[in-house]
Amino acid sequence: NTKKLGLIIGSLRKDSINRMVAEYIVSQLPENIEVEEIEIAQLPLYNQDYDKQTIESYDQVRQKIKEVDTVLIVTPEHNRTLPAALKNVIDIASRPHGDSAWSGKKVAVVTASPGTYGGRECGLDVRKSMQALSAKVMIAPEVYLSHASDSIEDGKVSNEKTQQYLTKFADALVQFIEE
Numbered sequence: 001n002t003k004k005l006g007l008i009i010g011s012l013r014k015d016s017i018n019r020m021v022a023e024y025i026v027s028q029l030p031e032n033i034e035v036e037e038i039e040i041a042q043l044p045l046y047n048q049d050y051d052k053q054t055i056e057s058y059d060q061v062r063q064k065i066k067e068v069d070t071v072l073i074v075t076p077e078h079n080r081t082l083p084a085a086l087k088n089v090i091d092i093a094s095r096p097h098g099d100s101a102w103s104g105k106k107v108a109v110v111t112a113s114p115g116t117y118g119g120r121e122c123g124l125d126v127r128k129s130m131q132a133l134s135a136k137v138m139i140a141p142e143v144y145l146s147h148a149s150d151s152i153e154d155g156k157v158s159n160e161k162t163q164q165y166l167t168k169f170a171d172a173l174v175q176f177i178e179e
């Protein structure tokens, strides 16, 4: 039966490596998994005062996260932690207090970077937040893809070893979604 996967890309830029990595992972998923991107670029910066009013874009993103079975976050690391836009959507969907969209939600995290460490500290920080929010975090395999730009050609993941590595992750993700 059909499962819904919400995809959050932590990078806002057009030629994002993380978007390419996400596209490769998505290309490896079976047809019964419906993928929908959860857009984060236009969300106003979270302000707790807004909990008392209606912000349409907040309601939409909270609703989308509640609707999907699993959220896949594919993100770069900014200054050794989460990019601000990713932190923003995590905060928005965690509120109002008592109505968090993350509670009990299945969440998988992938980071990719052109650098040596693959965005690992960001990946660990996302997991930390998700754990605090009582999300069900996919434990393994952990993917912090280093030297990611070396695996890309013409906007696609082309390196065979990287493809195999990401396919292994995609297979585990399917198991996690179906669990």
Ligand code: FNR
Residues within 6 Å of the ligand: 011, 012, 013, 015, 016, 017, 018, 019, 075, 076, 077, 078, 079, 080, 081, 112, 113, 114, 115, 116, 117, 118, 119
């Ligand atoms: C970076 N980058 C980066 N990379 C990394 O591995 N660790 C880090 O802490 C940082 N910090 C950082 C801060 C800021 C503000 C920027 C703009 C960039 C480099 C980053 O990994 C690189 O730009 C990636 O290409 C970003 O991912 P996307 O946008 O290609 O998906």
